Amino acid sequence: MSSIDDFSFNATRKAFLLVLGILLFGVAGYILIEDYTLLEAVYMTVITMSTVGFSEVRPLSDHGRIFTMILILSSLSVFTYFITIFSKFILDGDFINQYRKYKMLQKISSLQNHVIICGFGRNGREAAAVLISSGVDVIVIEEKSNKTESYDPRIIMVDGDATKDELLVQCNIANAKSIITTLPNDADNVYVALAARELNSVITIISRASNDVSVKKLKTAGANNIIMPDKLGGAQMATLVLSPDIKELLDIMSIQNNEEFSIKEFIVPRELNLAELNIRRKTGSTILAIKNKQMDYVLNPILNVPILEGEKVIAMGNKKQLADLGELIK
Numbered sequence: 001m002s003s004i005d006d007f008s009f010n011a012t013r014k015a016f017l018l019v020l021g022i023l024l025f026g027v028a029g030y031i032l033i034e035d036y037t038l039l040e041a042v043y044m045t046v047i048t049m050s051t052v053g054f055s056e057v058r059p060l061s062d063h064g065r066i067f068t069m070i071l072i073l074s075s076l077s078v079f080t081y082f083i084t085i086f087s088k089f090i091l092d093g094d095f096i097n098q099y100r101k102y103k104m105l106q107k108i109s110s111l112q113n114h115v116i117i118c119g120f121g122r123n124g125r126e127a128a129a130v131l132i133s134s135g136v137d138v139i140v141i142e143e144k145s146n147k148t149e150s151y152d153p154r155i156i157m158v159d160g161d162a163t164k165d166e167l168l169v170q171c172n173i174a175n176a177k178s179i180i181t182t183l184p185n186d187a188d189n190v191y192v193a194l195a196a197r198e199l200n201s202v203i204t205i206i207s208r209a210s211n212d213v214s215v216k217k218l219k220t221a222g223a224n225n226i227i228m229p230d231k232l233g234g235a236q237m238a239t240l241v242l243s244p245d246i247k248e249l250l251d252i253m254s255i256q257n258n259e260e261f262s263i264k265e266f267i268v269p270r271e272l273n274l275a276e277l278n279i280r281r282k283t284g285s286t287i288l289a290i291k292n293k294q295m296d297y298v299l300n301p302i303l304n305v306p307i308l309e310g311e312k313v314i315a316m317g318n319k320k321q322l323a324d325l326g327e328l329i330k
Contacts, residue, residue, distance in 0.1 A: 030064070116180070129152070163191045189208060263288070267311075277328060282324070289313075
């Protein structure tokens with residue numbers, strides 16, 4: 001639903017204001033010309049505008065008759081315009097679209113820790129599919145998206161230009177967990193990263209880049225991670241030549257997410273010790289790595305390694321095992 005394409009709604013509102021304006025014009029005219037009371041002026045204006053043919057409150061002066069003719073002609077023109085616009089608003093589905101937009105904005109405003117994806121090309125589609133399958137709320141911003149195009153109904157689609165700050169605000173970026181910008185133009189991705197960092201200082205920004213020179217600019221703009229699909233694809237092809245089975249296993253571990261197998265990260269709320277927790281016996285999950293405060297990864301950590309508050313634990317297991325682990329370390 002476009003945040004900008006409100007032409008029909010605005011036209012309907014304008015037509016309604018014109019009708020209201022004619023009503024006020026008639027009331028004021030009868031009060032000033034015929035010295036009617038407010039109730040008499042309202043009554044006379046309504047029966048004149050509606051052309052129902054009831055009798056006058058009292059005989060009109062010549063000036064009053066001229067004013068009444070002007071009011072009738074004006075009313076007919078405005079009513080014709082109002083009925084045309086309102087009928088178009090209803091018959092063309094604009095009313096339903098506006099209602100859907102209102103419901104969509106209400107839903108967006110209630111989201112927490114959702115992910116915003118800018119661009120719905122190949123990269124954006126793949127990211128959305130993985131996130132949705134993992135139960136993450138996803139908003140996709142795509143300019144002039146094809147409404148007949150099929151996509152997962154759990155994705156909230158917003159039509160518009162992702163480089164517009166007001167659209168990011170509309171997508172509730174203040175409460176978003178991450179934003180993924182996959183726009184084809186690197187300059188647009190840089191701008192989105194700048195705007196996102198300004199609107200949410202703690203949001204995780206992941207950006208696509210086409211050129212090496214854009215990487216530094218995106219980092220400066222506030223992007224946490226930068227992906228270059230062409231280079232990544234070439235590196236994956238080379239890895240498939242050198243170690244095909246290892247590459248396949250790593251892909252499964254990084255992407256697959258179901259009841260039987262998942263990889264999840266946990267933020268440690270207090271200082272812990274792996275040996276004391278005895279995670280493997282109590283939960284059945286496996287600790288793959290620890291990301292320390294220096295942003296370094298400690299792979300396959302030994303049992304007596306301390307885990308400080310705020311550091312991250314990356315674990316592997318099924319859904320129940322990981323849920324038990326989350327309860328154990330909280």
